[in-house]
Amino acid sequence: EPEVTQTPSHQVxxxxxxxxxxxxxxxxxLYFYWYRQILGQKVEFLVSFYNNEISEKSEIFDDQFSVERxxxxxxxxxxxxxxxxxxxxxxxxxxxxLPNSPLHFGNGTRLTVT
Amino acid sequence: DAKTTQPNSMESNEEEPxxxxxxxSTISGxxxxxxxxxxxxxxxxxxxxxxxxNVNNRMASLAIAEDRKSSTLILHRATxxxxxxxxxxxxxxxxxxxxxxxxxxxxxP
Numbered sequence: 373e374p375e376v377t378q379t380p381s382h383q384v385x386x387x388x389x390x391x392x393x394x395x396x397x398x399x400x401x402l403y404f405y406w407y408r409q410i411l412g413q414k415v416e417f418l419v420s421f422y423n424n425e426i427s428e429k430s431e432i433f434d435d436q437f438s439v440e441r442x443x444x445x446x447x448x449x450x451x452x453x454x455x456x457x458x459x460x461x462x463x464x465x466x467x468x469x470l471p472n473s474p475l476h477f478g479n480g481t482r483l484t485v486t
Numbered sequence: 487d488a489k490t491t492q493p494n495s496m497e498s499n500e501e502e503p504x505x506x507x508x509x510x511s512t513i514s515g516x517x518x519x520x521x522x523x524x525x526x527x528x529x530x531x532x533x534x535x536x537x538x539x540n541v542n543n544r545m546a547s548l549a550i551a552e553d554r555k556s557s558t559l560i561l562h563r564a565t566x567x568x569x570x571x572x573x574x575x576x577x578x579x580x581x582x583x584x585x586x587x588x589x590x591x592x593x594x595p
Contacts, residue, residue: 474532
């Protein structure tokens, strides 16, 4: 069964550094998402992406965040200048079509900012 | 801004059925109800979704109230592997699924 893949599984970075989290959504899916989960807290929506542009974003997704689909397969989340509070699990997800499709999640990237 | 209500936790015994309730009184007529679960240290995993009719798949059944203001996820024979946080959610706005706190399900051997 096709799946969403995320790399790396764990990323450690220093405060103020830029990080790029990578995702390969399922190939025929059209909508892409990033979520994050701070340890012990709920899964939070960050951004949705369709047709090469952001369709919705949360208040968490400020100017420090950006997303890109640089080619036909990858979907990336960039954090320009990481803060300690960016430490979390980041999940990529994709969906084939709306609204009658399930959302498929990757296994996540654990970002640790020191 | 999650618009569903679930009990914080539930407990059941192995090999017994489990009924997980959810209230979604503000759901619109065209929103599908989705259920996901999150096993420890893993990403959310799709369980089932439906619109009006009851739905069955290999993982679970979904019973949707006639007025669509509530639904129940049914695990027919719980196993220890079903211990997870279960989320009942629906799309808000055009394209986002917003997760609430979910129900933490504990399965006793």
